Amino acid sequence: MQDKIKKARDAIQKACKIMVFTGAGISRESGVPTFREAGGLWDKFKVEDFATPEAFQQRPKEVWEWYRFRRNLMRKVKPNPAHYAVAELDERHDDFLLATQNIDNLHQIAGAKRVMELHGNIFRSYCMKCGYEADESVSELTGEVPSCTRDDCSGVMRPKVVWFGEQLDPDVLEQSFRFAAQADCCIVIGTSGLVYPAAQLPFLARRNDACVIEINPEPSAITPITDYFLQGPAGEIMPQLLEETR
Ligand SMILES: [Zn+2]
CATH class of the missing domain: 3.30.1600.10 (SIR2/SIRT2 'Small Domain')
Incomplete structure (x- = not known):
């Protein structure tokens, strides 16, 4: 595991264009x-x-x-260390985008600035x-x-x-898709990868040969295309991915 974390950390450091894609799992750790x-x-x-x-x-x-x-x-509810680590990535990297399926505002409270709220707020x-x-x-x-x-x-x-039976905001979707298709690193956190069209994002990144890193307590529909599947709580693993460059 430590070896995988180190490799994933190197990939993040080397990347120019980083996308983070989050789902309910990251907020569950905050007790939403x-x-x-x-x-x-x-x-x-x-x-x-x-x-x-x-x-x-x-x-x-x-x-x-x-x-x-x-x-x-x-x-x-308050953001947890995973939310803060994502916000730190946003601050560090010039070319960054966070696409979240969560509507709870926790990423913004943690300080993330470039956030696409796929399902609203x-x-x-x-x-x-x-x-x-x-x-x-x-x-x-x-x-x-x-x-x-x-x-x-x-x-x-x-x-x-966004309610059941409704379309996602086409602008939000398009900006997220365009970014994913050009990303060279995609970090997936706390999503089952089953809710479409949002779940397409890591697949678009993969098609661009992006390094796909996943943090989830259990394997998901995205796991088969990952370079590094890091199993466990995001609140523990995400901060480790940023550690050495602090
Ligand atoms: Zn009006």
Whole structure:
């Protein structure tokens, strides 16, 4: 394992264009609660009861209530050493991009700057009529469905997350794909590699002969194309990949 870590570390140091691709696993180590674990009020519901365009159309107030509840849970969670290590890579490397499937904002709290949020950000909202984007404060004020504050729009605001059955933001996707296709190093952390189109990213990098490094507690759909599969918690392994150049 130490030998593999050393080789992966060398590959990262040599790389010019580095992509990091993260999924729920990196946040799980911070204890980001799923609403199931939270218990109580929402126990009898499924994610699909809220995270779909149909649910929002039929029960917007309830969907907002659920998102406020989840935001409150997520607000208590802090980034872990893996998030900080990714942020440090961002700071060190001129040519860097992080693509994350997480909506919890933990990468940004840790200091990452160049972040593609493939599935959105739970703390942001946007107007369904004019596209105006707002931070959380707008929607936290009342228990009602928030409406747009731009000029006299007053359109309905919705959480800026990609719901089941929705397409990913084409700009975010295109920028991520383009970067991956030119990367010479791709670090995959905490994702099963099963959710498409996001899961294509490491495969695009591989096609460009990038060195693919994976950190996961168990092998994933990406493992067969990796140069280095580092099994274990990202919070322990990621900092080691940066160590010697500190
Ligand atoms: Zn608007």
